[in-house]
Amino acid sequence: MTTHHPIAQRLVYGHATNHDCLAFADADTATEEAAEIRALASAQTWGQARQVQMTHLSNPAGPDCYEPEDGYGDDKPFDITEVGAVVDGYWPQMVTTRALDVLPQDLQDRYGKLVLTVHNGEYLEVPLDCETELVAELRERGYEVTRDDELINLLDGFDLGSLAG
Structure with a gap:
């Protein structure tokens, strides 16, 4: 008899370009994230960036991070690639x-390798050649698994500048 853990039963995965390995995410929240x-990447001004509603993520351009009176006025042009947390690689969090x-x-133990990064903590490196086997095992256990490389890389913040309006 298997016990069910309260973890996501719908997963999305893909090739995370930044780490050249597979990454997995909860499919129920991935699209919203x-x-x-x-939405933040396409903001044209700091005012728009501040107003982006975040449910799942923190807003690295939010009023608690950047004050209008510090030179980030509502009408100033906004570029997500210049936001401190993005530059430093803290936002969004590594998808891996x-x-x-x-x-x-x-x-995780069988297919992945725990990797410790200097600044961003640890992540699971799942080699690309494990895809078929791992996905098959997940499906056998009742997981719904979908591949979406674009979604995974967007969650990873890959090439954010290209999303700017």
Whole structure:
């Protein structure tokens, strides 16, 4: 008899370009998170950036990070690639860390390798050549698994500048 853990049963995964490995995310929130990233990246001014509603993520351009009186007025042009947290690689969080939350521990141990980064903590490196086997095992366990490289890379903040309006 298997016990069910309260983890995502719908997963989206793909080739994370920044780390050249597979990344997994909760499919139930991934699309909404991607929309938040896209909305912030397409903001034209600091005022628009500040007003982007975030449900899943924090807003790295929000009023608690950048004050209008510090030179970030509402009408000043906004460029997501110049936001401190984005420049430093803290926002959005590395998509490859999500596998630590959404994949069963035994599969993490079998297919992945824990990698420690200097600044951003640890992530699970899942080699691309494990895809077929790992996805098959997840499906056998009742997971719904979909591949979407574009979504995974958007969640990772890959090439954010190209999303600017």
